[in-house]
Amino acid sequence: MSNLTSTVQSGDWKNEKHVPVIKAPESVKKDEAFLVTVVVGEEIAHPNTFEHYIKWIKLFFKPDSGKFPIEVATVAFDSHGESGVFTSYCADVMLKVQESGELMAMSYCNIHGLWENSATLKCE
Template sequence: MAVKPFGEIIYSQERASGEAISKVETHTPRIEAPDTVKAGEPFQVRIRVGPHPSKVEHSIRWIEVYFYEEGRPYNPIHLARIDLAPEYAEPDVTLTLRLKRGGVIYVLEYCNLHGVWEARKEVKVES
């Protein structure tokens, strides 16, 4: 087996192939956020996955949120991790963020049967 960098084994809408293509709609995180925000002002980001089962044998176990900030020498910034308990929690979360500069929000989610999936959204910041 060839050893791959971790980024190559993360699924996304663009990189899903074979059997994973049938999982794109139910596993790719959906990010709802404004396209443009004011510097330093709070805004909400909603992240949803699914419809997806929430059973012990098949569920979304966690969601992680990162931000790639324009002009920052080292990226990404880890913003949040939400652990989800099967049968009790649904993969639908809202965060309040404040940005100084524009960049890209990256969301990873882990399904215990179908692996790690990624989505991203660019957000511009006005002074």
């Protein structure tokens, strides 16, 4: 029997269209809002068709003093060409933190499964 973590994939987002790219400042000030953008298909566009699409992106933050990540946001992409409407796989989230930690993102492709990436965040 496999566990969920054994099915999560990662890779170099410059060469793999499924990996979520986290765009955030390297350093932030405690209690000051900052923007985090998570994009799937940054270098190589991911398809957006009825047959092949990204269903959602999730953003988490794991504080250095915490044992578990905190789910910060989930963005669902529900339009894959219906009536000519398409979504871009991009999520913008404003956030404040109390301490340094790790930003973690996960995306789900309906054909290729779960993908992850992370970025270190320093809080001054």
